[in-house]
Amino acid sequence: MFSSQAGGASEEDKSIKFTGWAAVPGGNGILQKWSYHPRPLVADEIEIEITHCGICGSDIHFSTEGWGPITRPAIPGHEIVGVVVKRGEDAAHQIGDRVGVGCLVSCCRGSSVCDWCRKGEDQFCANKTVTFNAPYKDGRGGISEGGFADRMRVYSDYAFKIPEEISSAEAASFFCAGITTYTPLKRYKAGPNTRLGVIGIGGLGHIALQWAAAMGCREIVAISGRDNKKEEAFKLGATKFINTSDKEQIKEAVKSIDLCLCTNASRNNNWEEYLSMMAPLSQLVLLALPEEPITFVGSHLVSQDVAIVGSHLGSKGDIEEMLEFAAKHGIRPWIEKRPFEDCNEACKDVHAGKPRYRIVLEMDPSTSVSTSALS
The missing domain is CATH 3.90.180.10 (Medium-chain alcohol dehydrogenases, catalytic domain)
Structure with missing residues (x-):
């Protein structure tokens, strides 16, 4: 032993x-x-x-x-x-x-x-x-x-x-799950002027939607690759749902999110699509820890002053x-x-x-x- x-x-x-x-x-x-x-x-x-x-x-x-x-x-x-x-x-x-x-x-x-x-x-x-x-x-x-x-x-x-x-x-x-999602919302002052996105409606994401609703966020966007959690996302506090498998929905969401929590560590994450939805001066916050490196085009960040940041507990x-x-x-x-x-x-x-x-x-x-x- x-x-x-x-x-x-x-x-x-x-x-x-x-x-x-x-x-x-x-x-x-x-x-x-x-x-x-x-x-x-x-x-x-x-x-x-x-x-x-x-x-x-x-x-x-x-x-x-x-x-x-x-x-x-x-x-x-x-x-x-x-x-x-x-x-x-x-x-x-x-x-x-x-x-x-x-x-x-x-x-x-x-x-x-x-x-x-x-x-x-x-x-x-x-x-x-x-x-x-x-x-x-x-x-x-x-x-x-x-x-x-x-x-x-x-x-x-x-x-x-x-x-x-x-x-x-x-x-x-x-x-x-609770503190991991609460802290960045507090740090970046989520509230009535915030259009918040939550990528991944799972163990972290379902709590993040509830925090956002209680904080009175102006818009709460649940982002998922399938519609199977759509109804539940609205019950949890979402005001909008984006299915990333529908490219038209992504186009309609371009530059529409001020603060976004990524709770999903999937290898299939399309970072280019996520960044396209970020508004000028916005933050995309990584909460999940991917096992592999992530890649994206730097112009998404530079042209809109978008920041990719992490949040640790x-x-x-x-x-x-x-x-x-x-x-x-x-x-x-x-x-x-x-x-x-x-x-x-x-x-x-x-x-x-x-x-x-x-x-x-x-x-x-x-x-x-x-x-x-x-x-």
Whole structure:
């Protein structure tokens, strides 16, 4: 068996093992049951009994080695919801609190704080640790493990209390799909003067349409390669629908979008067509991560002052604000719940694009797989 701390030696808490479903080298995306000893709980950490974890496209890219080879078993999952069952003496949460954890689990700690953390933009911190398969940079060693598991330990400032109005199953998807789409709309001031486009009506796109409607965008354009989601797009808040397989619809949409979120990482994306729809001084924001380079003609950018930009998650403050906004405006992901034990079948369905629109794994309390008092 591979060491759970390979590549990042640390002290382990031998009194307990956490168990989850790990991606393995050469495993073709098939997750395997795997256990590890967590790091000892310190003063500003909490232990969470995980009840739900959403499945994100990046979990699939990672598990299938689309982003590169896997060198050790690693538990994915970064849309995590659970209940605090242990806390350090300085932790921000109490036992019994319902909390969520997203894509990051650590940044600058102690007295040495980088400029980005000082600015409240911790998602850009050079000392950050993503939620799974990443070395901690806090001086304690170890490698992070994600939420396809029964428990996790995390610094309490990276666990966020969930508003009472939002169920645990619904809350999970906000910690990646939600914040990934909320942040660029906030950053680029989407509102009554914005003609917004959303490319891809899936796990991210269906939440983006709801944010846009709540923000009062002047026009909300759902962009897809087929009509099969057209009716649902309007229910989610779209005011217009463009089927990119109909070239006449693309011609009619030339220079009509002020801000566009691309939530689709498909190899079939036609960047020339997307750029043709962008108005002068507009931004096309990449949210999905293609496995291959993208190409386009530079004249689309120069002639209209169009910018192609990326957007990376959101800060801790953004997450707190997003959860309050979702609770206030009744924004919820459309989800399908599956048992954790069915994670492989669920991941296959996500890979095939079947969900409408997000699959959330749900733990059966009677089948908890944590084992305490282990030698």
